[in-house]
Amino acid sequence: MGVMDTDRTLPANRLVFEVRRDRKLVERFANDLEGLMKDYGLSEAEKKALREIDLKALAALGMHPYFLPQVSRLFKGTGYNHNESAAAQLYASKMLAPGKP
Amino acid sequence: MAEIVSVLALAHAPGATGWLDKAPKHEQDGIINGYAELRRRLAAAKPDLIVGVANDHLLNFHPTNVPDWCVGIADHWEGPAEWFRDWVNVPHYEVAGNSSLGRTIVRESGKRGFNLAFSDSLLFDDNWSVPLHFLTPDHDVPLVPIHMNCVLPPMPSPQRCYEFGKVLADVVRTWPEKKRVAIMATGGLSHDPGGPKYFGVDEPFDRGFLALLNEGDPQKVLREITIEKMIGAGDGGTVELLAWFVALGAVGTRKADTAFYVPSVPLRCGMGGVSWDMK
Numbered sequence: 085m086g087v088m089d090t091d092r093t094l095p096a097n098r099l100v101f102e103v104r105r106d107r108k109l110v111e112r113f114a115n116d117l118e119g120l121m122k123d124y125g126l127s128e129a130e131k132k133a134l135r136e137i138d139l140k141a142l143a144a145l146g147m148h149p150y151f152l153p154q155v156s157r158l159f160k161g162t163g164y165n166h167n168e169s170a171a172a173q174l175y176a177s178k179m180l181a182p183g184k185p
Numbered sequence: 186m187a188e189i190v191s192v193l194a195l196a197h198a199p200g201a202t203g204w205l206d207k208a209p210k211h212e213q214d215g216i217i218n219g220y221a222e223l224r225r226r227l228a229a230a231k232p233d234l235i236v237g238v239a240n241d242h243l244l245n246f247h248p249t250n251v252p253d254w255c256v257g258i259a260d261h262w263e264g265p266a267e268w269f270r271d272w273v274n275v276p277h278y279e280v281a282g283n284s285s286l287g288r289t290i291v292r293e294s295g296k297r298g299f300n301l302a303f304s305d306s307l308l309f310d311d312n313w314s315v316p317l318h319f320l321t322p323d324h325d326v327p328l329v330p331i332h333m334n335c336v337l338p339p340m341p342s343p344q345r346c347y348e349f350g351k352v353l354a355d356v357v358r359t360w361p362e363k364k365r366v367a368i369m370a371t372g373g374l375s376h377d378p379g380g381p382k383y384f385g386v387d388e389p390f391d392r393g394f395l396a397l398l399n400e401g402d403p404q405k406v407l408r409e410i411t412i413e414k415m416i417g418a419g420d421g422g423t424v425e426l427l428a429w430f431v432a433l434g435a436v437g438t439r440k441a442d443t444a445f446y447v448p449s450v451p452l453r454c455g456m457g458g459v460s461w462d463m464k
Contacts, residue, residue: 086380086420087336092248101248104268105308149379149421150243150336163271166204167384167451175383 091146096134099124100151103158113158139178152179187286187360191230191367192436193320194429195223195444195458196374197239199311200451202318203274208451216456219445220319226444226460227320232367234283234327236290236357238432239312239371240425241332244269245304252302253341254349257330258287264309264317273314280317281327286360290329293356299349307332316371326367333428335372336421343407343430350434370432372425374446374455380420388448390418391455394426398459401440403433422454436461 091097099120103109112120121131133141137159139152147155153175160171167176201220205213238254244266246252263279270277284305291303307330317324331353334340341349357366374394375387397406407430415423439461446457 086416087424088338088416090337092251092337097248101243104244105266107267110268148243148337149377152379153383154379157272161271162268163274164204165272166200166207167453168207169204175379179383 085143086149089146090148094130094146095125095127096130096142096145096147097151099126100147100154104154110158137174137178139175187357187362187364187366189354189357189368189435189463190232190365191227191463192432192461193223193227193367193458194370194432195220195316196454196456197311197315197371198376198452198454198456199273199315200449200453201315201456203272204451208449212447212449212451215445215447216449219447219456219458222444223458223460224320227367230367230463231365232326233364234286234329235321235367235369236286236329236331236353237313237316237369237371238331238333238428240335240428242310242312243336244308244310245332246334246337248337251334251337253334253345254299255302255304255307255332256287256291257282257305257307257332258284258291258303259305260284262307262309262328262330265314266308266310269310273311275314275318278317278324280324283327283329285362286357287329289360290331290353290356293359294349294352297352299352312371316369320369333431335425335427340412340424340427342412343410343427346427346430347403347407347434350431353431354435368432368435370428372428373423374426374457375419376422376454377419378422378453380422382419384450384453386448386450386453386455387418387423388455390423391446391448391457395441395443395446395457395459398433398441399443401438403438406433432461436463439463
């Protein structure tokens with residue numbers, strides 16, 4: 085899975101795109117994810133994957149690779165995003181074999 | 186008439202400002218000294234303004250409508266965009282733009298087969314925030330930002346980027362203002378944000394690419410570096426080198442002078458930069 089597998093029409097892509105541009109939507113992502121997902125018309129499969137931070141499932145549905153670590157940052161914070169950070173480790177735990185990196 | 190006095194291409198990975206302390210000392214030194222060398226080269230060219238070309242990290246190009254290029258035509262810019270501020274870890278900054286040149290690029294490129302979008306409200310993330318932090322830390326050189334699609338298929342081909350670079354350079358030179366202009370391409374080298382090589386770097390690819398640029402044979406670069414090859418070296422990140430193909434179109438057969446290359450796994454990026462002597 086990679087950029088060539090992106091489904092640009094996927095509602096979840098539109099949601100993540102717009103959230104990062106708008107502080108109010110970032111807050112809503114944190115406080116009312118269900119309502120936000122409903123408003124953006126996510127499918128049940130997209131909702132389940134985002135709710136469970138199932139990055140592999142989101143990738144399989146056509147989420148752009150950029151947005152996968154960004155989803156991890158929406159849940160775990162954006163700052164000091166080194167390889168051992170909570171956000172990077174969340175990504176690693178969801179996408180890579182255990183123990184890596 | 187305007188003159189192109191410098192052309193640069195460099196990586197802009199956010200780790201350079203966001204978590205550089207996590208890299209070993211020799212990597213930190215190589216990156217800091219490398220950017221400092223590019224800063225010296227740029228300053229020596231005494232540019233009145235910079236025309237930048239960089240990947241839009243899916244921050245401005247809405248999925249419903251993705252152009253190949255979008256020229257920033259505002260006279261004033263600021264960054265980093267709010268959600269990216271902690272991530273990039275540079276303070277809020279403001280930098281002048283140049284509406285006259287931005288509009289000229291859109292209008293005149295249109296006459297030559299390039300349908301450019303334009304905007305006066307682009308959000309900046311690491312694409313400009315990192316290069317400007319290191320190259321013009323006082324933000325005292327105006328910037329005409331050109332965002333491009335390197336990551337959402339279909340991207341413009343390397344050939345198309347090269348052709349745009351030729352047109353861009355010609356158009357800048359026909360701008361009637363007597364200004365010294367630098368062209369700065371940012372992106373790459375190998376990295377893979379969110380992809381299978383997220384925690385890796387493709388050093389052989391990067392060194393091969395830089396060596397090709399040092400030869401001064403753009404046709405050879407175009408033959409050897411395809412989108413597929415870039416994707417092989419790191420999916421959505423390495424393909425940012427399409428911005429370097431725009432620079433390549435502006436420099437023709439000049440040979441690149443590599444200022445630095447540091448493959449950095451802690452920064453999740455092949456960090457490097459080159460310049461071309463435009464004398």
